[in-house]
Each structure stands twice: as C-alpha cells, then as structure tokens.
Amino acid sequence: MQSWTLSRTLGLGLGLLALYFPVAIYLKYSYFPPPEPPVIRTFMLPPFTKVDGDGHAYQASSEYIASLDALADSRDDSASSPILIYENDKPLGPAHSSHEDIEKIGYGRFSHWRGMGIIFSASDVTDPNTNGRRYTVVVPK
Template sequence: MRVTIGSTLFAFASSGFLYLIPPQPATPWIRSAFRLWQGHAYVVVVKYPLAEIEAARLYEDGKPLGPANSDPQEITLQGKGLYRFYRETDETVPVLMFSSSDNTDPNTNGRKYMIK
C-alpha cells in the first residue's frame, strides 16, 4: 500500500516538474536530409508551427528565396529558389518543397537553410 501511494506521489511530482520546463521553440534551421522529388525540387519535413506556416519565409545563407507558395511544377522545372510549404491531409507537420537558388543539390552545396 505504501509503495503504491509513494509511486503515485512520485508520478504526480514528476509530471508537475515537466510543466516547469519551458517548451522548446521550433528550430528555424532545417537540418534534415533533403529528398530529391524530381527535377530541381527537393522536399523535407520541417518542425514549424502549423499556425505560422502561411507567413513563414525560406532563407538560404541569410538571403530570402522565393517567391513563396510557388507552383510545384515551376519548382520542379524552373527551380531558382522557388518554394512552397504544404501539409498532406494525413500529416500533422508541414513539408517544404523548394529548390536552391542555383539549382544545386542542397545536401552538398554547403549552404544553410532557415525558416523565419
């Protein structure tokens, strides 16, 4: 009986402690491997709040890319820094489809990509 009460109190205290830790903000840096979609288009799942994704902008080494919300076919065929955020109906996180500014592979071009 004492073990059960002690375990329950410990569980409550532990979960209460977790509420004291501030939540970590979504990181603006994209550090995942980019997957080649087709043509010049790459896709990556991003950790960014869904409520703010419509206003989010993509940067390559601190320089803005775009325009945002470009047509996926234009991203694939033209590239040159076009991008689009979207969310599949069965997904809870946004996906970024984009091309680098010079259509090089973002996995090997040495540039850093950030969302603001």
C-alpha cells in the same frame, strides 16, 4: 596660487558632477531596450528528399516543420503560409510557387503545403544536401 588651482579643480569637479546627475537620470528613464526580433527561426537540416523526377525540387520535413502545418497552404487557401526561407542570409522565393514550377524552374522557389512540409529549390538549382549552404525557416510573429 595653490588655493586658486585647488578651488578651480574643485569647481570643475563639482560642475561635472552637477552635469552628470541630470544626464544619468535622463538616460535611465529614456532608454528602452531593443525589442525582440518578431520572428521565430529554425534551421532546415539535411537530408532533404528529392521530389520524384529529374528537376530541382527537394522536400524538407521534420517535427518542427510538421508543427507549422496549421500555417501551411491548402486547397482552401493556397497563399496562407507566412513562412520565409533563407539560404544563408539570402531570402528564397517566390513563396507559394506551384510544385511544378519548383521542380522545373527552381531558382529558390518554394511552398509550404499542409501535410507535405516544405518543397523548395536552391537559389542556383544545386543539391541543397551537398551545396554547403544553410537553410533557415523564419516565421514572422
């Protein structure tokens, strides 16, 4: 009886081992790591400068945003900037809004204008310096 149990255990172990190697080899050559996210992210840090007037527009400017100036909208192309802005994890927009609409209407509108940086408004037209939310610039690669 013991030899039957021993041979059965040994047979089961060899069977599992025979199954393990083909599965391990398959997984080794079929696994592809997930790609890096196709974006560059950076935080827009306060203080944000209120654009003149009593409206909702604020200006974000920093060395990083200045380095994106080549991607910004201009008189020649007013919809060239690919940047996205997130308030916490919620996307703001519409992008490429006029500065007048950002100032008067607000509610997440923004633009990325050459030489000016980013002009934006909070999603609920509160002051982004004091509303406790995190603002992130995302540049698709």
